Amino acid sequence: MLLELEDVSFTYMEGTPLAQTALRDINVSIQEGEFVGLIGPTGSGKSTLIQHFNGLLIPTRGKVFVEDKEVGVEIKPAETRQKMGLVFQFPENQLFEESVFGDVAFGPRNLGCSEEEIEVRVKKSLEFVGLDYDSFKNRSPFSLSGGEMRRVAIAGVLAMEPKMLILDEPTSGLDSQGREEILSRLEHLHHTESLTIVLVSHDMDEVAHLADRLIVLNEGRILFDDEPRRIFSQAQKLREIGLGVPHVTSLFMSLIDRGMKVPSSLFEVEQAADVIVDMFEEMVR
Amino acid sequence: MRALRVTVGQYFPAESPIHRLDPRVKICLTMLLMVAIFMVRSFTGFAGLGLLLCLVVYVGQLPWSWILRGLKPLRYVLLFTLVMHLLFTPGLVILLLGPLRITQEGLQNGLFFCARLVLLVSGTSLLTFTTTPIELTDGIEYLLSPFRRFKVPAHELAMMMTIALRFIPTLLVETEKIMKAQMARGADFESGNIFRRARSLVPLLVPLFVSVFRRADELALAMESRCYRGGEGRTRMRALRMEGKDWLMGLATVVLLVLAILVGLP
Numbered sequence: 001m002l003l004e005l006e007d008v009s010f011t012y013m014e015g016t017p018l019a020q021t022a023l024r025d026i027n028v029s030i031q032e033g034e035f036v037g038l039i040g041p042t043g044s045g046k047s048t049l050i051q052h053f054n055g056l057l058i059p060t061r062g063k064v065f066v067e068d069k070e071v072g073v074e075i076k077p078a079e080t081r082q083k084m085g086l087v088f089q090f091p092e093n094q095l096f097e098e099s100v101f102g103d104v105a106f107g108p109r110n111l112g113c114s115e116e117e118i119e120v121r122v123k124k125s126l127e128f129v130g131l132d133y134d135s136f137k138n139r140s141p142f143s144l145s146g147g148e149m150r151r152v153a154i155a156g157v158l159a160m161e162p163k164m165l166i167l168d169e170p171t172s173g174l175d176s177q178g179r180e181e182i183l184s185r186l187e188h189l190h191h192t193e194s195l196t197i198v199l200v201s202h203d204m205d206e207v208a209h210l211a212d213r214l215i216v217l218n219e220g221r222i223l224f225d226d227e228p229r230r231i232f233s234q235a236q237k238l239r240e241i242g243l244g245v246p247h248v249t250s251l252f253m254s255l256i257d258r259g260m261k262v263p264s265s266l267f268e269v270e271q272a273a274d275v276i277v278d279m280f281e282e283m284v285r
Numbered sequence: 286m287r288a289l290r291v292t293v294g295q296y297f298p299a300e301s302p303i304h305r306l307d308p309r310v311k312i313c314l315t316m317l318l319m320v321a322i323f324m325v326r327s328f329t330g331f332a333g334l335g336l337l338l339c340l341v342v343y344v345g346q347l348p349w350s351w352i353l354r355g356l357k358p359l360r361y362v363l364l365f366t367l368v369m370h371l372l373f374t375p376g377l378v379i380l381l382l383g384p385l386r387i388t389q390e391g392l393q394n395g396l397f398f399c400a401r402l403v404l405l406v407s408g409t410s411l412l413t414f415t416t417t418p419i420e421l422t423d424g425i426e427y428l429l430s431p432f433r434r435f436k437v438p439a440h441e442l443a444m445m446m447t448i449a450l451r452f453i454p455t456l457l458v459e460t461e462k463i464m465k466a467q468m469a470r471g472a473d474f475e476s477g478n479i480f481r482r483a484r485s486l487v488p489l490l491v492p493l494f495v496s497v498f499r500r501a502d503e504l505a506l507a508m509e510s511r512c513y514r515g516g517e518g519r520t521r522m523r524a525l526r527m528e529g530k531d532w533l534m535g536l537a538t539v540v541l542l543v544l545a546i547l548v549g550l551p
Contacts, residue, residue, distance in 0.1 A: 016348070017298060056465050078473070086469040094466040096491035106488065110471030142495070156470055 001068060002164060002196060003053060003084070004029040008062035010048055022048040024220045026062070030198065032163070035190050037211030037228070038200045041242040045220040046200050047089070050166045053198070054084035067163075082111060085162030089169045091153030092146065100126070100144075100152050101137040107160040118159075125155040128193075130185055147178030151185070158189075164196040165189070171206065183210065208232065208246045208267040216243070229265035248272045295454075297414045303345035304415045307531040308424030314538050315412045321542045322404050331400045333545040337538075338408055345415050355410045356403060363399050370395030418450035423525055440516025448504070456497070463492045 010023040022045045030036055040046050051057040052064050055077025066083055069075040088094070097103035104122045113121065123133045129151040136144075141152055154170065167186070171179040187210055189195045201207045207214060208228045216224040216231060218241045224231045231238070235245045235253055244250065246267040252275075255262050262279065266272050303311075318334070325331060342352060376390030413421065426443035433439050464474065467488045474485050 015350075051465070054469060056468060078471070081469055081471060088462065088466045088469070091466065093496060094463055094470075094488075094492055096488045106467075106472070107470040110473070160471060 001029050001065070002032045004065040004068070005052065005059075006063045006065070008052060008059040008064060010045075010052065010057060011060045012048075014060060022220050023052075023059075026220075026222060028215060028222065028225065030164070030196065032196055033194050034196055034213060035211050036196075036198045037207030037214045038198055038217065039202055039204065039207055039214065039243060040217030040223075041202065044217040044241075046217055047168055048220075049217065050086060050168060050198065050200060053080075053164070053166055054086045055080040056086070082160050083163045085157040085160055085165045087154050087157050087165070087167040087170060089172065090150075091157075091170075092141075092149035094153060094156075095141040095149060098140060099138050100131075100141050103141050103152060104156045104159050107156055111160060121159045121161065122155075125158040126152075128158055128185065128189055129155045130181060131155065145178075147174050147181060150174065150178070151182065154182070154185075164198065166198040166200070168200045169202070170199070171201075171203070179206075186210065202243070204232075204238075204244055205246045205267075208249075216241075228267060232267055233265040235264075295413065296417050297347055297351060299346040299415075301344060301346045301415070302530070302534070303341060303411075305530075306415075306534055307525060307527055308416050308420040309427055309525060309527070310531045310535045311412055311416055312421070312424045312428060314535060314542075315409055317539065317542055318408045319405065321546050322401055322408065324546045327548075328397070328400070330545055330548050331397075331404060333548055334404055334408075334542075335400075337541055337545065338404065338411065341411055345411070347411075347414055351414065352407055352410070356406060359402065359406055363402060366398050366402065367395040370398065418447065422447040422450065423521070423523075427525060438516070440519065444516070452500070455500075456493070459496055460489065460493060463489055 005026050005028045008023055008026040009021065012018075012020045012022055026049065038046055038049070048057065052059060053066075055064070055066075055071045058064075058072050058077070064071040066075055066080045071077060071080050095103050097106065101122055104125055105118045108118045108121045122137070126133045126136060131148065131151055136148075136152075141149060144152065150170070154167070157165065165186075170182050170186075174182070183206065186197060186199065190197050190210075199207060199211060211228060214224065214226065214228045214231050215222060216238070223237070223241065224234070232245050232249045235249065238245055245253070248269055249265070249267045252262050252264060252266055252272065256264055260279070262275055266275065321334060325334060342349065371387050371391045372385055374388050374391035374394050376388035378386050379389050379392070380387040416424075422443045425446060426439050429437060429439035429442060464472075468474070472485060472488055474482070474489070476482075477485070
């Protein structure tokens with residue numbers, strides 16, 4: 001198992017009046033090659049949870065295992081950070097070097113890679129995120145557009161060659177083109193490199209389309225952990241905690257309400273189109 | 286993570302008589318306390334002031350760990366003070382360590398100045414522990430306003446302080462975020478010699494400065510678009526009002542402080 005969390009609970013500022021429990025009894029495991037979507041309303045503990053994945057936070061209670069080794073006991077937190085690449089929200093805020101090359105090279109350099117190795121990795125990572133190495137390597141990261149900055153930051157994590165890539169709302173604040181670009185790059189990475197990806201989001205459409213497994217977090221607990229289609233069939237529950245369902249699903253739900261016989265768990269536009277075409281053909285007949 | 290452990294200048298929420306005291310009284314008393322700490326010339330006096338501070342901590346429902354953590358950054362300064370006094374004060378030698386002579390006066394002076402520093406820092410931190418930044422700056426603005434006729438920009442100073450204080454927690458959170466992001470890329474802020482450590486701060490400081498400037502720009506814009514133009518003719522929503530308890534508490538503390546000074550005089 002690539003990652004396993006056992007009865008993990010976490011409390012911020014424990015022992016003070018400001019103490020706040022962010023996670024309660026989380027049990028979750030992620031296998032190599034999975035594409036997991038992690039969703040939940042604001043303050044549900046998503047960001048806290050993923051910081052347990054790479055040893056940035058150590059659980060108040062419970063255990064975290066990376067490749068079957070307990071973090072903090074059998075494997076150092078610093079070591080897990082290379083294996084579990086974590087991209088924070090608004091990662092462009094972490095850029096600091098004079099050149100794109102220097103910034104992407106920061107991670108591998110910290111790992112002690114040789115200069116040749118660093119160059120190979122930087123080149124590869126920039127290409128993964130769809131930036132041309134030769135035209136970008138010498139530019140200042142602060143002269144790039146928002147979407148480009150973000151992709152440079154993601155490349156900075158990819159250059160550590162992690163086993164798992166965890167991204168916290170990688171598309172927030174981007175225009176639809178930047179959003180599309182990042183998501184398609186992630187899909188590509190998952191397919192060609194079979195990289196394990198955990199995508200944190202609160203946009204149902206985004207996650208539904210990409211992930212083959214969804215984890216829904218609410219008030220620090222796991223509410224659902226299942227295939228997207230099965231989770232979306234529980235639309236009522238999702239609405240209760242302030243999450244929606246994908247647009248297609250909600251369209252089909254209202255069709256069902258009006259007595260049409262359509263499946264309730266569809267969320268892909270193409271499938272939905274097929275179903276609607278079939279429906280019309282039947283009506284004509 | 287380390288950033289969150291800084292307690293100096295932080296507010297500790299509680300419902301205590303100290304918290305409810307008028308901020309102007311608290312500011313004046315804190316200044317008086319500082320004067321007292323400098324006037325006191327004996328350990329008995331310090332003990333008295335120490336007791337007074339303990340009483341405030343107790344009544345104010347503050348955790349002792351916060352006071353101790355507030356003193357932690359001071360530990361090297363204390364050590365330095367003590368060692369310097371131990372080694373370089375002439376007088377009655379009580380211990381010989383090779384070429385080093387430790388004198389009784391040195392020990393006394395060392396402990397004396399350390400006690401003074403500890404009292405100063407913990408005394409002033411009590412003010413910020415029990416007063417919200419807003420109350421604090423309101424108090425300062427009020428206390429400075431008589432000096433306006435000497436062209437002291439009381440309101441602007443207070444606004445600058447409010448903004449600075451307001452952004453301390455924000456910047457701490459931001460620092461922690463950037464630190465974590467860089468740690469996720471294998472950065473190491475805690476090991477290596479002093480030069481390595483200083484260099485390791487670059488990936489933290491550059492993004493932090495970038496974000497501070499961006500925030501400052503955004504804040505200025507947000508304030509201007511709400512027609513802020515300084516203190517002239519500005520009224521306040523919550524005016525400070527001295528009540529019986531404020532006068533009483535103030536008076537009681539003044540008496541205690543004067544007593545401490547009298548006891549502490551040589």
